[in-house]
Amino acid sequence: MLSVRLRVRFSGDWTERIGELRLKGDIYTATLHERQYRGFIRIRGEGVDEAIGMIEDAEYHTDVTVVRRTSRDGTDRASILVEAHLEEQTPYLLLLENGFMPLDPTILADGCEFFDLFVRDRERFIELVDLLEPIANVTIERVISDIDAPIQPSPVSWQQLSTTITDRQFEAIERATDLGYFSVPREATLTDIADEMGIDKSTAGEHLRRGLGHMAAFFVEESRFS
Structure with a gap:
């Protein structure tokens, strides 16, 4: 397959x-x-x-x-x-x-x-x-x-996640990913993300933490039924 x-x-x-x-x-x-x-x-x-x-x-x-x-x-x-x-x-x-x-x-x-x-x-x-x-x-x-079909969250679950994460939270995650914030070693800082979004560093950090928090809660909850 x-x-x-x-x-x-x-x-x-x-x-x-x-x-x-x-x-x-x-x-x-x-x-x-x-x-x-x-x-x-x-x-x-x-x-x-x-x-x-x-x-x-x-x-x-x-x-x-x-x-x-x-x-x-x-x-x-x-x-x-x-x-x-x-x-x-x-x-x-x-x-x-x-x-x-x-x-x-x-x-x-x-x-x-x-x-x-x-x-x-x-x-x-x-x-x-x-x-x-x-x-x-x-x-x-x-x-x-040679893979097995993975157990995936339902479309309804994805829809719930997409309505929980705000656009600014998603943008913060997206910018962080593109800039290499999650790379090891890290290639960008919160200041870089904030500059890309046109906001201050503390606000960028809040958007990023809240967005990642929603995603983490989603995947932890879904894993309990996988």
Whole structure:
């Protein structure tokens, strides 16, 4: 069994176009039956309204409903339900029609979709890449051999964590990671993180501690049921 992550850029699609915007998102879950598609999309950051417009403009979307639109800590968020009839091949359609099972959620970043899958063997993996390459640009992000399927937190648990950690707490963790604050030896200080965030050192430290505290509590609690 192989654990595979693929970066897929579907040229001209809304998933590529929103890569121009400074936001994060995912296709949280999706269903497909006889080419009738329904997906639940979550996006946050700058340019949310523009991204919604791009999603609405996708030719294959037959209905786009903004289920929720909020702003928290200065960050815009939207949850969107889309319905579509997929007459032309898309990466997701191709995967399902050929017996592959992408794991939810599908991350949206840098104009690409990131698909995580379990694949039976290398021959099946080669088949997967060969199927996708005629319609999309495919980059192999990760292939891990001979693993058992891990016990993972449920999507509901992840959702609870994502609503507990504020955007500023997440930003502090993200900046700390990128700057090498958690490296051994340490490559950055709290002052560096604070400068990147445009806040004072004590506030940056508080955001970082609170965010890490939420994450630690989450993983400790989840481990008790694994």
